[in-house]
Structures are given as C-alpha cells and as structure tokens.
Amino acid sequence: MPSKPSANPIHTAVDVILDTAYQGIDAQAWDGLFAQAHKSGLEQFITDLFAGKHVNASENRAALHSxxxxxxxxxxxxxxxxxxxxxxxxxxxxxxxxxxxxxxxxxxxxxxxxxxxxxxxxxxxxxxxxxxxxxxxxxxxxxxxxxxxxxxxxxxxxxxxxxxxxxxxxxxxxxxxxxxxxxxxxxxxxxxxxxxxxxxxxxxxxxxxxxxxxxxxxxxxxxxxxxxxxxxxxxxxxxxxxxxxxxxxxFQDFLAGAHAMDLHFRSAPLEENLPVIMALALLYQQQTHDIKSFAAIPYADALDGFPKWLQQLDMESNGKRVGRDGKPVKFSSPVVFGSSGSNAQHSYFQLFHQGTETIPIDFIAVRKPMSDRPEAVAHHRILMSNCLAQAQALAHGKDAKNPNEVYPGKRPSNLLLLPELNAFYLGALLALYENRTVALGALWNINSFDQPGVELGKVLAKPIEQALASGSDAIEAGDSIDDVTAARINYLNS
Missing domain, CATH: 3.40.50.10490 (Glucose-6-phosphate isomerase like protein; domain 1)
Incomplete structure (x- = not known):
C-alpha cells in the first residue's frame, strides 16, 4: 500500500468513524475522485432526492424514504x-x-x-x-x-x-x-x-x-x-x-439515528460526506482493479444479518446494465456477501488473502461489548484485535520463499466504527449504507429505485406452475416454456 494512503483517512458523522487508510487511495487520487463526483452532478442529485423530485424516472416517482x-x-x-x-x-x-x-x-x-x-x-x-x-x-x-x-x-x-x-x-x-x-x-x-x-x-x-x-x-x-x-x-x-x-x-431512536445520518448526507460537503466517501472508494476499486465483488464483515454477532440486508439494498438497487439514459453502463453493483467476524475468518478469508481476485471489504466494528457477561471485555478485546489484524494483513501482505506462504497484500478495506450498537446507531448504520447506495447509483448514472429485472422470472413461473399442477406434458403448456424447462417439468410430473 502507499506509505501515505490519504491526506485524511479518518472521517466522522453522527459519532460513526470511517477509516479509509487501507483503501490504497492517495491524496491525489482522492482529489480526482471528488472532482469526478462534482462533475457527475452528485450534489444536485442529493438535493433533488430530498426535495421530492421524481428521481425514480422509470416509474415517475420520488424516492422519499428519508x-x-x-x-x-x-x-x-x-x-x-x-x-x-x-x-x-x-x-x-x-x-x-x-x-x-x-x-x-x-x-x-x-x-x-x-x-x-x-x-x-x-x-x-x-x-x-x-x-x-x-x-x-x-x-x-x-x-x-x-x-x-x-x-x-x-x-x-x-x-x-x-x-x-x-x-x-x-x-x-x-x-x-x-x-x-x-x-x-x-x-x-x-x-x-x-x-x-x-x-x-x-x-x-x-x-x-x-x-x-x-x-x-x-x-x-x-x-x-x-x-x-x-x-x-x-x-x-x-x-x-x-x-x-x-x-x-x-423505534423512534432507530428513526432518529437514520435521520441524523440523512442530515449529514444532505448537508456535508462531498469531501466530508461519509456515504459519498464510501461510494467513491468502491468506485475507485472498480476503476483501478476492476473488482467484481465486495464484502461486508461486521465484527458483531448481532449484525450477522446485515450482509443479507445489504445484498438486497445494493444488488436490487444497482444491479443494472443500462443507465438512466438507457445506454450501457461501465460499472454497476458488485456481488455483495459477508457474515459476522470472526466466524468469517474461519470460512472464506483464505480467498481474501491469497485468492486471485481483489475483494474490497468493509470491516464494521463496535467499540463496546455486546453483552454484560463477566467475560465480555476480554472477549471483545480479542474480537477487535482480530478485526484490526485482518485489515492489516490484507493491506500489507507477507513475502516468503515458499510461494504458498506469500500474501500479496494491497487488498483494500474500510474500517467503520460504531460507538455502541443500540437502536440509534443501528438506524445510523442502515441509513449510511442506503445513502451510499444511492450515491453510487448517481455516480454510475443508474436508477437505484426500480427493479425491472425481477419480473421476468415471475412471469415465466405462472405457466410452469400451471403445467406442474395439471400433471400434463409440459410441451403442451405454451411457447414460453423452453425444451430444457419442459423436460424438467416432466421429471417432476412423472
């Protein structure tokens, strides 16, 4: 990684800390990314979003979840x-x-x-x-x-x-x-x-x-x-x-955390805006390393379901091949996956460290232990040390004479640190990622608020279900069923 990865890698909003030091993005590259964001009209998009403009153009709707x-x-x-x-x-x-x-x-x-x-x-x-x-x-x-x-x-x-x-x-x-x-x-x-x-x-x-x-x-x-x-x-x-x-x-505290993050996203300059900085970091990894996947690893068992929520948010919002202008886009949502650390270390971190693909990671950690057990402080210290150590190992790697023991390093990651996990900060976390997702959509020129790609399978399922219900030969079910699917229906009906 560069010896000086960024002029200021530490950013804070709503007491949530974002550390981008291991993204491998130097100050000059950050300047270029912010210039790109300004040129894309991101600031006007954010204004239009909160003003109730019909930013969901394909469905002629506003996106006013805020x-x-x-x-x-x-x-x-x-x-x-x-x-x-x-x-x-x-x-x-x-x-x-x-x-x-x-x-x-x-x-x-x-x-x-x-x-x-x-x-x-x-x-x-x-x-x-x-x-x-x-x-x-x-x-x-x-x-x-x-x-x-x-x-x-x-x-x-x-x-x-x-x-x-x-x-x-x-x-x-x-x-x-x-x-x-x-x-x-x-x-x-x-x-x-x-x-x-x-x-x-x-x-x-x-x-x-x-x-x-x-x-x-x-x-x-x-x-x-x-x-x-x-x-x-x-x-x-x-x-x-x-x-x-x-x-x-x-529930009000949950809403309050999200509202506080919205106020930040709406008013902070792009250079200090956490959702925008996270969006630009991912965009940089796409432009520089052509990354195809992204991982969210919360070092909190309570957030084990967070990556599943994020999968839908990111991939349903931005998994598009054409932009708002109907033309093909160069980048869209990478594949999103993840689960809680440190369990994930004992599952697929091998791929992060020594696989052929560069996979950016968001490490999400919580300062306070998530229980009042007498062992909580000691356990939490080990949890946090694992989180920090994995990020360092991914960033710097290790040389060795034995090729099997070489860690190439230069694997980018963010550290996102919550003061504690309660309703307020859970709301702030989810709103942070929602706003990051729509910022990415704007940068990619993608409509983040429709999902036409989910409809085709639903349409095709209807004649298939009818053929399964009737028990008849699927070839007679209609032109929408191809030969492979017809044969599979016949397996099930036999």
Missing part, C-alpha cells in the same frame, strides 16, 4: 403536498398499537424481500443490546414459500394469542399472500372465530383496497406509499415489529 424518519416533522413536499402529516399519523397509530397489545404471545410477520430483511435484521440486532427490555412476544418472520418455514413457526405459535402482520406494498406478492392464507387457515383449524381472526390480522401496504378485499379491517391497515421502495421501507410501518417488541421509544 421522510419516514424525519422526526423534525419539517415539511417534505411531494408535488406540492407535504407528506409529513400522513407519516406522523402512522407514527401515532404505531404508538397507540404498542399500548393496546396485551397478552399477545406470538407475532407472525409475513413478507418477503424488503418487507422482511429490514425488520428481521433490526429485531435480531437489538435482541443483543444489554439492558434493552423486550415486551416478551415471540417474533416470527415468515417469508419463504417453502412450507418448512411455515410449519416451524406454526408449531411454536399459540393461535388464540397470535397476531399476524401481512406486509406487501402491492398486496399481490405471491409468496406473501399464499403464506397469509395458510396462516388464516391455521387460525380457523384451531377454532378461532371469524371475529377473533379479524381482530388478529394487520396489514402494511400501499394497496389498501386489496388488503380490505383480503378481509383485513380498515383500522388494522397501516399505509405506506408508492414513493417508498420496498428495500428502503423498514422506516415505515414495515418496521412495526421493532416498536411492538421493544417499544415505540426504541
């Missing part, structure tokens, strides 16, 4: 109308619901993708926070259409004291609606009356009419809006499990 955590309640205009009264009303209703649920033993949250990853991550991460009181409900997340997950949840839940939250922006998502119907049938099979079932069902959706048609009472429907992308929606009523499990104050 309004969902705008605890200042300052006006946020969308086509001339302030959205904050509607957002504030949802906050009021969530707070009220938290005070109403007494005697509930189980909550089944049904959703997939953006309706699942965010609340699932938050519930798991906050369960590790010492001293944070849980309200004692078992929180179950049902996403997969595979009935193994459904069966596992229904074996544990108590039907007479269960509440069901069905989360779908369109309320037409196949996996979600089928799982919801299965849970309703389970309630019926366990002698719950129609009135009990109606009292037990809740919906979070932008399609209120469809939720009513499903049978959910209007008072139990919590809206979010078409200007909220699913993968950016945990800040809406999609995050209802956070409030129900840990109290509305904790």
């Amino acid at each position: 309004a969902l955590r705008n605890l200042s309640k300052s006006p946020v205009l969308l086509d001339g109308e302030d959205v904050m009264p509607a957002v504030s009303d949802v906050w009021r209703r969530i707070d009220s619901l938290c005070n109403q649920w007494v005697g509930v033993t189980d909550v089944i949250h049904i959703g997939i993708g953006g309706s699942d990853f965010g609340p699932r991550l938050a519930i798991e991460a906050l369960s590790h926070v010492p001293g944070l009181q849980s309200r004692g409900m078992r929180m179950h997340f049902l996403s997969n259409i595979d009935t193994a997950e459904l069966a596992r949840i229904l074996q544990r839940a108590q039907p007479n004291s269960t509440r069901v939250i069905i989360v779908s922006k369109s309320f037409t998502t196949l996996e979600t609606t089928m799982n919801a119907k299965a849970v309703v049938n389970w309630l019926k099979d366990n002698d719950c009356t129609s009135g009990q079932i109606a009292h037990s069902l809740f919906a979070v959706t932008a399609n209120i009419a469809a939720a009513k048609t499903f049978g959910i009472e209007e008072d139990n429907i919590y809206p979010f809006w078409d200007w909220v992308g699913g993968r950016y929606s945990v800040w809406s009523a999609v995050g209802l499990p956070i409030a129900l499990q840990y109290g509305f104050k904790t």
Whole structure:
C-alpha cells in the first residue's frame, strides 16, 4: 500500500468513524475522485432526492424514504403536498398499537424481500443490546414459500394469542399472500372465530383496497406509499415489529439515528460526506482493479444479518446494465456477501488473502461489548484485535520463499466504527449504507429505485406452475416454456 494512503483517512458523522487508510487511495487520487463526483452532478442529485423530485424516472416517482424518519416533522413536499402529516399519523397509530397489545404471545410477520430483511435484521440486532427490555412476544418472520418455514413457526405459535402482520406494498406478492392464507387457515383449524381472526390480522401496504378485499379491517391497515421502495421501507410501518417488541421509544431512536445520518448526507460537503466517501472508494476499486465483488464483515454477532440486508439494498438497487439514459453502463453493483467476524475468518478469508481476485471489504466494528457477561471485555478485546489484524494483513501482505506462504497484500478495506450498537446507531448504520447506495447509483448514472429485472422470472413461473399442477406434458403448456424447462417439468410430473 502507499506509505501515505490519504491526506485524511479518518472521517466522522453522527459519532460513526470511517477509516479509509487501507483503501490504497492517495491524496491525489482522492482529489480526482471528488472532482469526478462534482462533475457527475452528485450534489444536485442529493438535493433533488430530498426535495421530492421524481428521481425514480422509470416509474415517475420520488424516492422519499428519508421522510419516514424525519422526526423534525419539517415539511417534505411531494408535488406540492407535504407528506409529513400522513407519516406522523402512522407514527401515532404505531404508538397507540404498542399500548393496546396485551397478552399477545406470538407475532407472525409475513413478507418477503424488503418487507422482511429490514425488520428481521433490526429485531435480531437489538435482541443483543444489554439492558434493552423486550415486551416478551415471540417474533416470527415468515417469508419463504417453502412450507418448512411455515410449519416451524406454526408449531411454536399459540393461535388464540397470535397476531399476524401481512406486509406487501402491492398486496399481490405471491409468496406473501399464499403464506397469509395458510396462516388464516391455521387460525380457523384451531377454532378461532371469524371475529377473533379479524381482530388478529394487520396489514402494511400501499394497496389498501386489496388488503380490505383480503378481509383485513380498515383500522388494522397501516399505509405506506408508492414513493417508498420496498428495500428502503423498514422506516415505515414495515418496521412495526421493532416498536411492538421493544417499544415505540426504541423505534423512534432507530428513526432518529437514520435521520441524523440523512442530515449529514444532505448537508456535508462531498469531501466530508461519509456515504459519498464510501461510494467513491468502491468506485475507485472498480476503476483501478476492476473488482467484481465486495464484502461486508461486521465484527458483531448481532449484525450477522446485515450482509443479507445489504445484498438486497445494493444488488436490487444497482444491479443494472443500462443507465438512466438507457445506454450501457461501465460499472454497476458488485456481488455483495459477508457474515459476522470472526466466524468469517474461519470460512472464506483464505480467498481474501491469497485468492486471485481483489475483494474490497468493509470491516464494521463496535467499540463496546455486546453483552454484560463477566467475560465480555476480554472477549471483545480479542474480537477487535482480530478485526484490526485482518485489515492489516490484507493491506500489507507477507513475502516468503515458499510461494504458498506469500500474501500479496494491497487488498483494500474500510474500517467503520460504531460507538455502541443500540437502536440509534443501528438506524445510523442502515441509513449510511442506503445513502451510499444511492450515491453510487448517481455516480454510475443508474436508477437505484426500480427493479425491472425481477419480473421476468415471475412471469415465466405462472405457466410452469400451471403445467406442474395439471400433471400434463409440459410441451403442451405454451411457447414460453423452453425444451430444457419442459423436460424438467416432466421429471417432476412423472
């Protein structure tokens, strides 16, 4: 690595520290990156994003998820109308619901993708926070259409004291609606009356009419809006499990951390802007080393689900081959993966150190131990030493006479350090990466707010499912099924 990797590798926002010293980017290269960012119009894009402009051009929508955590309640205009009264009303209703649920033993949250990853991550991460009181409900997340997950949840839940939250922006998502119907049938099979079932069902959706048609009472429907992308929606009523499990104050703290990071992203100069600096570091590695993958390694077991959340955020937002102008782009999202350290060291770090591919890494660490066990300080010291040592080894490598013992080094990484892991800093962390993702989209000239690539498989699945259901020869199912898939259907039908 260069002896002077950067004029100032340490950057801070909302008490979160970003250290880019091991990125291998010298001061001159950083100057060039910031010049590129200015030239790309990134500052205007950020302004337009928060101003409610229709930055999601393909769907002619704004991307105002930041309004969902705008605890200042300052006006946020969308086509001339302030959205904050509607957002504030949802906050009021969530707070009220938290005070109403007494005697509930189980909550089944049904959703997939953006309706699942965010609340699932938050519930798991906050369960590790010492001293944070849980309200004692078992929180179950049902996403997969595979009935193994459904069966596992229904074996544990108590039907007479269960509440069901069905989360779908369109309320037409196949996996979600089928799982919801299965849970309703389970309630019926366990002698719950129609009135009990109606009292037990809740919906979070932008399609209120469809939720009513499903049978959910209007008072139990919590809206979010078409200007909220699913993968950016945990800040809406999609995050209802956070409030129900840990109290509305904790949910507010979660929003507050994200809002604080938004204020930084919106107002800080590009040269001091954490999401922008992280975006530019990744862009540099693409331009310089043609990297194809990226790893997020949180040295906190509580954040083991963070890389899964980030996979959807990055790859669904920016996994595109054409830009906002319809022309091919040179760069888009790398493959994202990761898991908690130090477990990851004993899994795939061999590839990081001695593989043929350069893979940038974000090491994410927390200053304070995540338990109040008597061993916590000693264990945490070893955890942190491993985190720092891996980054150093990747950066500098090692020479040896035996080629098998050579570490090439010059493997780039960031260190992201949180003061502690609580609801506030979890919110700040997620918003930091959301803003980094949209900054990267702007730099690549990609629309980070649509996802047309997921639709083709859904369309093709319908005639395939019909052929499987009928048991007929798949060749007769239609032109949309090719010979290979037809043969596979016939295997299954035989």
